[in-house]
Amino acid sequence: MEQAEESRSAIPIVSVVGKSDSGKTTFLEGLIAALVGRGWRVATVKHHVHDFDIDVPGKDSYRHARAGARVTMISSPVKFGLIREVDHELGIDEIAREAGDVDILITEGFKRLGRNRIEVTRAGRSTEMICGPSELFAVVSDHVSEMGDVPTFAMDDYEGVADLVERTFLAPGVRAGAPVAGGGGA
Numbered sequence: 001m002e003q004a005e006e007s008r009s010a011i012p013i014v015s016v017v018g019k020s021d022s023g024k025t026t027f028l029e030g031l032i033a034a035l036v037g038r039g040w041r042v043a044t045v046k047h048h049v050h051d052f053d054i055d056v057p058g059k060d061s062y063r064h065a066r067a068g069a070r071v072t073m074i075s076s077p078v079k080f081g082l083i084r085e086v087d088h089e090l091g092i093d094e095i096a097r098e099a100g101d102v103d104i105l106i107t108e109g110f111k112r113l114g115r116n117r118i119e120v121t122r123a124g125r126s127t128e129m130i131c132g133p134s135e136l137f138a139v140v141s142d143h144v145s146e147m148g149d150v151p152t153f154a155m156d157d158y159e160g161v162a163d164l165v166e167r168t169f170l171a172p173g174v175r176a177g178a179p180v181a182g183g184g185g186a
Contacts, residue, residue, distance in 0.1 A: 010096075010097075011043075011096055011099065011102060011103065011104060011105055012103075012104050012105070012116070012169035012170065013092055013093075013096055013104075013105045013106075013107065013114075013115045013116060014104065014105075014106050014107070014115070014116045014118060014137065014165055014169065015092075015106075015107040015108075015110050015113075015114025015115050015116060015117045015118070016028055016031075016106060016107065016108050016114075016117075016118050016120060017108075017109070017110065017114050017117050017118070017119050017120070017130060017131065018119050018120035018121055018122075018130065019121070019125055019126055019128075019130060020125075021122075021125050022120045022121055022122045022125045022126070023120050023122045023125075023140075023155055024108055024109075024120045025108065027120050027140055027155065027158070028044065028106065028108055030156065030158030031106065031158050031161055031162060031165075032044065032106065033158065034158040034159050034161075034162035035104065035162050035165065035166070038162065038166065040103045040104060040166075040170060041101065041102040041103045041104075042102060042103070042104055042105075042106060043096075043099035043100070043102040043104070043105045043106070044105070044106050044107070044108065045095050045099075045105065045106075045107050045108070046107075046108045046109055061073070061074045061081075061083070065083065070084065070085045071083070071084045071085070091113070092105075092107065092110060092113055092114070092115060095107075103170060104165070104169060104170060116137040116168075116169070117131055117135055117136050117137055118136070118137055118138045118139070118140060118161065119131050119136055119138075119139050119140070119141075120140045120141070120155075121139065121140070121141045121143070121144060122141070122142055122143075122155065123141075123142050123143040124142075127143055129144075133147055133148050133149075133150050136150045137150075137151075137164075137168075138150060138151045138152070138153060138161060138164060139151070139152045139153070140152075140153045140154070140155055140157070140161065141153075141154075141155065142154070142155050151164055
């Protein structure tokens with residue numbers, strides 16, 4: 001269900017989707033590095049359909065959570081982490097609002113709820129795609145070379161996809177530390 005425009009995130013959201021083992025994470029690493037190399041502040045979120053645990057068994061914060069803390073945090077001079085129990089799965093806009101002071105949120109794994117979808121598809125995995133052309137912002141593939149008006153890129157064309165993302169969603173001339181006018185693209 002689509003949310004009202006006023007409740008949408010102020011930052012652009014791009015969703016990298018595809019079948020498991022299609023190369024999404026490898027592609028994301030390259031895209032993130034390309035955008036960060038240009039001075040953009042990038043947040044990411046990986047969607048998981050099951051429960052997960054990112055804390056380390058036996059460590060203090062893990063023990064706090066097991067004792068019943070609804071929110072556990074860990075802080076150091078260079079990182080801050082927060083794990084919060086939720087009573088419902090957060091929507092993409094809610095997640096984007098949690099991202100903090102960034103220029104763009106890139107999601108991985110939101111196959112149906114994703115926005116501005118870039119589908120990664122690798123012939124070694126499957127030539128069948130999960131999205132139709134009307135659902136796609138771009139395609140990254142080793143076997144799709146043309147898809148009508150949908151831009152297509154090679155699996156390792158991180159700079160080309162970064163160019164498209166930057167042109168479409170990120171204000172020209174704005175770099176890390178400055179607000180992005182309008183937020184664009186959602």
